[in-house]
Amino acid sequence: MIKEYYRPKTVSEAEQLFKRGDNKFVPLGGGSVLSRSKEEDLCVVDLQELGLNQVEVVGHKAILGATVTLQQLIESDSIPIHLKEVIRRSATINIRNQATLGGYVVSTDGRSPLGIALMAMDAVLIWHPNQETQSLGDWFSIRQPRGYWIKGIQFNLNVELAYEQVSRTPMDQPILAVAIARWASGRVRIAIGGFGKSPILVLDGPEDSGLIEAVKNALSDSGDEWASAEYRQAVGEVLVRRMMNKNASDYQG
Numbered sequence: 001m002i003k004e005y006y007r008p009k010t011v012s013e014a015e016q017l018f019k020r021g022d023n024k025f026v027p028l029g030g031g032s033v034l035s036r037s038k039e040e041d042l043c044v045v046d047l048q049e050l051g052l053n054q055v056e057v058v059g060h061k062a063i064l065g066a067t068v069t070l071q072q073l074i075e076s077d078s079i080p081i082h083l084k085e086v087i088r089r090s091a092t093i094n095i096r097n098q099a100t101l102g103g104y105v106v107s108t109d110g111r112s113p114l115g116i117a118l119m120a121m122d123a124v125l126i127w128h129p130n131q132e133t134q135s136l137g138d139w140f141s142i143r144q145p146r147g148y149w150i151k152g153i154q155f156n157l158n159v160e161l162a163y164e165q166v167s168r169t170p171m172d173q174p175i176l177a178v179a180i181a182r183w184a185s186g187r188v189r190i191a192i193g194g195f196g197k198s199p200i201l202v203l204d205g206p207e208d209s210g211l212i213e214a215v216k217n218a219l220s221d222s223g224d225e226w227a228s229a230e231y232r233q234a235v236g237e238v239l240v241r242r243m244m245n246k247n248a249s250d251y252q253g
């Protein structure tokens, strides 16, 4: 339950609150998760006046402020079309208008499409105050903040993204999702989700040989109340083959 709400107008005002340390201060993005929290006595610091709602492109890098909303990303000319499609699948328009990128990343679990895609793209968090960077994979595995709040998220725009998921309905969270990112250098990263607490990195290598086996191995212990591991392995193979065939036909066409 939110006990105290602060909306600092400057970065230094916000820092002062976190430095006090006598309360349980947490950053507030869009509040779609925090406003439902059952945790007692939360003191929230609303980041919305700190100017973190910018989408910037520097060279081949996109730098997205932490309070950019998911809908803002869909409306931005700087975001690649394949990523926009993943964002559309990540939440309904009402949630997209409220939810921020920072809040999304922090509350990502294994079934969050955008979290899975950003992990494949090797996105990096930037923490305030020391500009310390942290790979998303690192964040998902240890969930240890590297500062008071996430200031932004960056990733390379020269990466091609392919994403496929299987779910009960098109807007439902995935039972299985596969994201493949390819760099011009040939580097390939593949992340999967649809179960568990965080997306899983399956492969990061110079080429995509052994992709299907790697996905099936990563799914060998994925059984839960939504699907058995055998089902996910069978569907995972179909998804990866489809994505690889599509990729090959893109090159031919």
Ligand SMILES: Cc1cc2nc3c(=O)[nH]c(=O)nc-3n(C[C@H](O)[C@H](O)[C@H](O)COP(=O)(O)OP(=O)(O)OC[C@H]3O[C@@H](n4cnc5c(N)ncnc54)[C@H](O)[C@@H]3O)c2cc1C
Binding pocket: 026, 027, 028, 029, 030, 031, 032, 033, 034, 035, 047, 066, 067, 089, 090, 091, 092, 095, 098, 099, 100, 101, 102, 103, 104, 105, 106, 107, 111, 112, 113, 114, 148, 149, 150, 151, 171, 172, 173
């Ligand atoms: C009704 C509903 C339906 C949903 N459906 C889906 C769905 O289908 N698929 C899906 O993937 N997700 C879904 N979600 C999850 C949704 O996408 C997340 O709730 C949302 O992205 C959280 O963003 P927020 O800005 O509202 O976070 P907040 O509620 O503001 O914060 C969430 C967490 O992030 C922390 N935080 C926020 N900003 C920062 C920052 N800058 N730095 C550090 N920590 C920060 C907060 O302290 C808190 O711990 C749904 C949520 C709701 C409420």
